[in-house]
Amino acid sequence: MLKKITYAAAGVNIDTAEATKKDMAKNLETGNPLVLNKIGAFSSLCDASFPGYKHPVLVCKTEEPGSKQLLAFKHKRIKGICFDLINHLINDVIVMGATPLFIQDLIVCGKLEKDVVGELVKHMAEACKAQGCALTGGETSEQPNVLAAGTYVLGASCIGVAEKTKIIDGSAIREGDIVLAIESSGPHTNGYTLIRALIDQDNTILDAEIADRGKNPAPKKFLDLIMEPHRCYFKALKDLFKNPGLHGMAHITGGGIQGNLNRILPAGLDAVVDASKIKVLPVFWFIREKSGNDDNDMMRTFNLGVGMTLVVSPKDVNNFIVHMKKHDLACYEIGTIVIGGSQSVRIEGKLKW
Structure with a gap:
């Protein structure tokens, strides 16, 4: 027994x-x-x-x-x-x-x-x-x-x-629509396998102080920046759901802007995003410097400061920007919708670090 x-x-x-x-x-x-x-x-x-x-x-x-x-x-x-x-x-x-x-x-x-x-x-x-x-x-x-x-x-x-x-599924997106970016709070919940690998190489970077921009100019520790919680956009966006000028929304997660905005594009349309317009958060500059990744890898791995994208009619752009500002969220143009055959997101320009 x-x-x-x-x-x-x-x-x-x-x-x-x-x-x-x-x-x-x-x-x-x-x-x-x-x-x-x-x-x-x-x-x-x-x-x-x-x-x-x-x-x-x-x-x-x-x-x-x-x-x-x-x-x-x-x-x-x-x-x-x-x-x-x-x-x-x-x-x-x-x-x-x-x-x-x-x-x-x-x-x-x-x-x-x-x-x-x-x-x-x-x-x-x-x-x-x-x-x-x-x-x-x-x-x-x-x-x-x-x-x-x-x-x-x-x-x-x-x-x-x-x-x-x-239902907002991107089917209303048309040529000439504008792509708006809404700011993220940091890496959110993507790219952490790379971040952890950097920490494993040198855990002293957790205490490195990184100067922020805009609303929070005081330096913050790298650990605090990467652990900032994922921002939720529901309260800021819910009043816009019935606005006919809102044609599509893409949550920017794994795969970055290219790997998520393309998911809502109708057949026959592409998005052209100007990388120079993206307001990159300082924490991503630090990650880029420590990891040695090029801009393409950074854009495919991280949101770079863009937590959500909206595709809206040109005449409604200013209304959406003003609305998001009322919720203390930066919102700005980063691209346009063009005729294309691959439902892809094309990146033009260079990121400003």
Whole structure:
């Protein structure tokens, strides 16, 4: 007979898991009238009647914050990585002209630490509430020997709703439309495999001070700049969803402007972006200097200071710029839509470092 091994001895403590679930429940949404059932059910029931929508369409997305989460746990930036996850997720939903409604999280870990998991759920719930949507539940999985103790892998899914006739998918984009850039807060959640490789070579760069420009001229440490949470654009953009001059939106993530703006271009149209107009954030100059990457590699890896692009009719350009300024966001022209056959983004000019 084999030696007796309990589940706890094998690495999973059910008592700890149950206590953690009870603690997490405090932060889950209970006051949202669209959430119909109690916390602790096998799944969440959400009301699918949408007053004010003639033909509601559900918009679904799953996301994770990439390898930035390794830095977040190492440097105790748990709140920031939770906002990274939720904000990135919501941005991918709103580019369809959708309003985010419900979010479910996923936390996978090597060893379940009650305080850490509780903090994760608390801050994810805060990030959801900040954008007016509900964290309704999710899954927490302890997997010893699959992940090392202290290692966490996060993910989340979102369901949003859009009016079918008001979906913004790029199909309204026309020749002559203008491409607008909206500023990012930093690398957001992309390029961190390269950033971590730089840190592995020389971790003293974490304390390097980098002079910012514009609203925050005081120098900041490299660590603080790269851990700045992913900016969410929902509050700034939601009032524009019904504006007929808004023809397309592209969230600039992995692949940069070229790898994301092309995803919304209709057949027969290309975008021409003038790189010299991009207002590159100083943190990217620092990364370029330390990594030795050329401009092309930098543009394919990072957002370079452009977190979202809008494609708008020429007559509405100024209105959109003024609107974003009211939300304390820099918005400016970087390109135009032209006749083409490859639905591609062509880069002209050179980045100004």
